Amino acid sequence: MGLTQIIKDAIFGKYKKKQPKIIDNPQEIFPNAKKILLLRQDRIGDVLVTIPFLKVLKENKTDLQIHILLGKKNIQTAPFIKNYCNKIWFYNKNIKDTIKLIKELNRENFDLIIDLFDNPSQTSSLLLTFLHSQFKVGIEKENLKQYTHIVPMKSKTEVHIVERIVNLLLPFGINPEGLSLEISLDSNLFATNVLLPKENYKVLGINLSGSSPAKNWGVENYITFINLIAKKYSNIKIIVFASSNLKEQQEEICIKSNATPAPITSSLIEFVGMLKQCDFILTPDTSVVHFCAAFKIPAIVLFSVPEIPPKLKIWTPYNSVYKAILTTRELNMIKPSEVLIKFEELFGE
Incomplete structure (x- = not known):
């Protein structure tokens, strides 16, 4: 095994012993969560396909403070999701800004962090390593040991990305099956x-x-x-x-x-x-x-x-x-x- 692969495996948490808990049906796992952070620092389209998840979560958890992290390639989508998020953070991919961001995010004392990526992200994995939160949730994939809880990965061959993402509603006691989902913009x-x-x-x-x-x-x-x-x-x-x-x-x-x-x-x-x-x-x-x-x-x-x-x-x-x-x-x-x-x-x- 080469050094590059060893580093990648470490970033993805593969050397951790503890396995995350699997949430495969609607159940209220985090009833006391008041403030959460969503990781979505990728592209414009990725934010758009996340809107149905945000809309349903906001409608069902009206008291929940929702923060989201965007990146350079999708920060212009902020106006599209401002009605669903209490605060939008910006991730700038350089060491100095990242260290500053991590300190600021940790001061927020998030009860829960959700990685919205359905592909393993090295950036998300690194952020999850340094961000403090009792609970960290993601979709089952290569970096699953970075999470405390995971939801099953729906079939990438049969299920649209929108429906794969809304499976992250399960730990909030929300059944994603049968929901009327739309990508809606004001x-x-x-x-x-x-x-x-x-x-x-x-x-x-x-x-x-x-x-x-x-x-x-x-x-x-x-x-x-x-x-x-x-x-x-x-x-x-x-x-x-x-x-x-x-x-x-x-x-x-x-x-x-x-x-x-x-x-x-x-x-x-x-x-x-x-x-x-x-x-x-x-x-x-x-x-x-x-x-x-x-x-x-x-x-x-x-x-x-x-x-x-x-x-x-x-x-x-x-x-x-x-x-x-x-x-x-x-x-x-x-x-x-x-x-x-x-x-x-x-x-x-």
């Missing part, structure tokens, strides 16, 4: 900057941005697809969304297809406010998928997966209409004609 948060005046047409939004270059469908594919849509549908207007690093691609696509470029903004709230005006959205697998679910916008989502059918359940829009296109190759190998067929199916529903 519409009042979003500006009404009108992209296109609503007339007798539908708006198709195309999101170019993904979490990595591998999630870019390619300029020529977008141009071809938009021109196919324009040829077939006279009642559809197309808006192209992009982050600042894809501005040149956005401009080229719009010039060669007569689509409308959406204003580029660094504000997540402004971006989502514009997305909200669309009747349909085409996007790679990214956080936009979950905004589609929040506003019930029918979506076409492009996924690159290791195998078909995928062994792990893909993060599709939850409880919302969508069409998924899967490939085991790069996304740019998906043909525009394939996407057109899926749009035709979506448009006809």
Whole structure:
């Protein structure tokens, strides 16, 4: 065994002797808990799929003080969850700030800490090592010995991530089975900057941005697809969304297809406010998928997966209409004609 693996195992608590208690049915394990901390210092989409958990917990435990830890990549989601959390903390990934944060969090005297990750996180594991709390809860996985209590991991091949996370309601005596779960956002948060005046047409939004270059469908594919849509549908207007690093691609696509470029903004709230005006959205697998679910916008989502059918359940829009296109190759190998067929199916529903 190499040194790297030994360090990783230590971080995940594998050398600890004590096993966590398994909570596999609804029972009130922490009746005296007054203040809890949730660990969610990852990406935008991870916060969005946690909203159903937060909403149910807040509705059922109205006196519970809920604090949550966000990170650099998802701190802009804070307005989306402020109604469910008493305080939002920021994790900045450097040693000096982390030491300061741990001291501040320990002064809060949390009764309980919950790790919301369903994959083992080294950051969460390290934080759990240094944060003081009598009880620490997580989903059953590789770093399970960092917890005092665990809930079973629901099948990653069959169960949506939203439903895997709400299993963490079990120690609060809440049965997650049969709950009406939605990714909901307060519409009042979003500006009404009108992209296109609503007339007798539908708006198709195309999101170019993904979490990595591998999630870019390619300029020529977008141009071809938009021109196919324009040829077939006279009642559809197309808006192209992009982050600042894809501005040149956005401009080229719009010039060669007569689509409308959406204003580029660094504000997540402004971006989502514009997305909200669309009747349909085409996007790679990214956080936009979950905004589609929040506003019930029918979506076409492009996924690159290791195998078909995928062994792990893909993060599709939850409880919302969508069409998924899967490939085991790069996304740019998906043909525009394939996407057109899926749009035709979506448009006809």
